[in-house]
Amino acid sequence: MRERENLLLTRRRFLFGASTAAVFAALPLAIRAQQRRVAVAGAGLSGLHAALLLQDAGFEVIVIEGRSRVGGRILTLDHLPGRPEAGGSQIGSNYRRLVAAAGDAGIRLVAGETGGALPTSYLIDGMPETRQSWAESARNPFPEEFRTITPDRLTSFLLREPPFRQTSDWQDQAMAQYDVSASDWFRGQGIDEAGLALLGANNGYGNRFADTSLLSLYRVVAGFQRASAEGASLLEVEGGNLRLPEAMAARLTQPVLLGETLTRVESANGEVRLHCASGREIEADAAILSLPVPPLRAVEFSPALPSRQREAIDTVVFNKVTQAYLEASGDEWEASGIPGSIWSNAGFGRLFANRVGDGGDVRLTVWVNGDGCDRYDSLGEAGAGERLLADIARIYPNARDNLHLRALVRWAADPFSGGSWPAWAPGQIGRYYQALRQPAEGIHFAGEHTASEFSGMEGAFESAERAAREVMTKLA
Numbered sequence: 001m002r003e004r005e006n007l008l009l010t011r012r013r014f015l016f017g018a019s020t021a022a023v024f025a026a027l028p029l030a031i032r033a034q035q036r037r038v039a040v041a042g043a044g045l046s047g048l049h050a051a052l053l054l055q056d057a058g059f060e061v062i063v064i065e066g067r068s069r070v071g072g073r074i075l076t077l078d079h080l081p082g083r084p085e086a087g088g089s090q091i092g093s094n095y096r097r098l099v100a101a102a103g104d105a106g107i108r109l110v111a112g113e114t115g116g117a118l119p120t121s122y123l124i125d126g127m128p129e130t131r132q133s134w135a136e137s138a139r140n141p142f143p144e145e146f147r148t149i150t151p152d153r154l155t156s157f158l159l160r161e162p163p164f165r166q167t168s169d170w171q172d173q174a175m176a177q178y179d180v181s182a183s184d185w186f187r188g189q190g191i192d193e194a195g196l197a198l199l200g201a202n203n204g205y206g207n208r209f210a211d212t213s214l215l216s217l218y219r220v221v222a223g224f225q226r227a228s229a230e231g232a233s234l235l236e237v238e239g240g241n242l243r244l245p246e247a248m249a250a251r252l253t254q255p256v257l258l259g260e261t262l263t264r265v266e267s268a269n270g271e272v273r274l275h276c277a278s279g280r281e282i283e284a285d286a287a288i289l290s291l292p293v294p295p296l297r298a299v300e301f302s303p304a305l306p307s308r309q310r311e312a313i314d315t316v317v318f319n320k321v322t323q324a325y326l327e328a329s330g331d332e333w334e335a336s337g338i339p340g341s342i343w344s345n346a347g348f349g350r351l352f353a354n355r356v357g358d359g360g361d362v363r364l365t366v367w368v369n370g371d372g373c374d375r376y377d378s379l380g381e382a383g384a385g386e387r388l389l390a391d392i393a394r395i396y397p398n399a400r401d402n403l404h405l406r407a408l409v410r411w412a413a414d415p416f417s418g419g420s421w422p423a424w425a426p427g428q429i430g431r432y433y434q435a436l437r438q439p440a441e442g443i444h445f446a447g448e449h450t451a452s453e454f455s456g457m458e459g460a461f462e463s464a465e466r467a468a469r470e471v472m473t474k475l476a
């Protein structure tokens with residue numbers, strides 16, 4: 001099937017929020033009004049935001065999406081009580097672009113609910129610990145000066161002085177000296193192998209601690225520090241975060257083409273052609289690919305991408321995350337013997353326990369990071385859930401009969417994401433970050449992994465604005 005419909009587009013006035021308007025203010029009006037066709041692959045936040053910016057500027061926009069839904073790594077589990085977020089959940093009030101886009105889409109942001117969270121304790125080597133017991137614990141492997149800090153907080157403490165002032169400076173050439181092994185750096189701070197194993201137990205920014213770039217950890221800590229310096233509070237979308245991409249998609253003149261998986265991109269003579277697994281082909285004057293790196297790896301490019309860019313796409317992996325959602329009535333929860341939320345170095349990683357509703361029911365989210373996910377992801381969905389429950393029941397035997405598995409989300413095993421976000425290995429930021437966002441002939445790259453100032457959802461919006469601006473400039 002070959003498409004080249006002529007669409008009558010309503011030229012919309014610029015509805016951008018203040019930040020977005022500023023980004024585009026420098027462009028001459030004539031560029032914005034051009035009626036050229038742009039194809040966008042991926043209907044996550046970055047693809048949808050880029051598509052809306054271009055549509056609002058007068059371009060004809062077609063969005064394809066491999067999944068049968070929009071939203072990408074935003075996934076509200078609508079069928080579960082309390083509508084838990086399986087993907088992007090915490091929206092900082094300093095996410096200016098997201099807040100503006102929500103306003104444009106008629107979406108209400110409300111204060112994030114934290115009230116139901118049950119207090120956290122620790123389970124180290126199978127033994128319970130509390131914040132108070134930790135300093136004197138025989139299982140505490142850290143040097144004297146760090147013994148009072150619990151393992152979930154120690155990484156942030158050790159990295160409390162990032163080497164850059166602006167969060168966008170993390171990928172500056174001058175930072176290459178920090179693009180090294182985080183483990184080696186921690187060893188230099190007096191952390192031994194047992195301490196490293198504990199620090200890395202729930203590391204969300206590298207699949208193995210030994211493969212994690214110190215610079216990427218600095219970036220994460222700097223992002224948290226920035227949010228607290230700006231007094232940011234946490235927001236969520238009323239009715240679930242997935243409502244935001246849904247409402248953004250509804251603003252598109254041409255509906256997102258769902259179930260269309262990009263397999264090949266050809267570009268020649270100022271034209272780009274996207275090939276989908278279904279056989280659909282879409283011609284455009286430019287394309288924005290907003291796919292995460294792992295699915296991008298499966299896309300063929302003709303002509304081939306520059307070698308460094310190809311290498312980047314083939315090499316950068318995403319962090320593995322596996323989550324299970326379990327429920328218990330109030331009585332079942334008491335009977336389960338689980339004391340509350342748990343941070344552990346057991347196979348099941350972390351347990352986040354929340355009271356939901358008025359009846360005292362508890363929702364338990366199990367969150368496993370990194371290579372620890374392999375143990376579960378290597379099994380089928382039912383087998384993985386069964387193994388998770390068995391691992392929890394090994395410590396809390398009564399959990400088996402009192403917890404009910406309702407959903408399992410395996411981001412690494414999902415071919416449309418391949419994980420949660422880049423797990424930068426030492427040296428990779430310097431070698432690959434720029435290459436991943438480098439435009440090729442008529443092809444532009446968006447997606448959170450290409451953002452500079454922000455990571456997460458706001459990073460997705462930031463990347464979309466850069467890619468949309470590249471297209472506007474190119475097609476001017």
Ligand SMILES: Cc1cc2nc3c(=O)[nH]c(=O)nc-3n(C[C@H](O)[C@H](O)[C@H](O)COP(=O)(O)OP(=O)(O)OC[C@H]3O[C@@H](n4cnc5c(N)ncnc54)[C@H](O)[C@@H]3O)c2cc1C
Nearest residue numbers: 042044045046066072073088089090262295447448456457
């Ligand atoms: C578990 C988890 C927790 C998170 N928590 C937070 C948080 O608290 N706060 C925060 O700010 N961020 C968080 N994030 C990150 C945030 O969700 C993402 O950064 C953001 O949603 C990424 O948007 P994106 O548009 O860059 O990518 P995506 O949302 O991944 O969009 C890419 C789209 O491309 C589609 N696609 C992939 N391959 C193809 C193909 N071949 N053809 C066509 N379409 C394709 C995908 O289906 C997807 O819809 C979290 C993410 C995860 C997974």
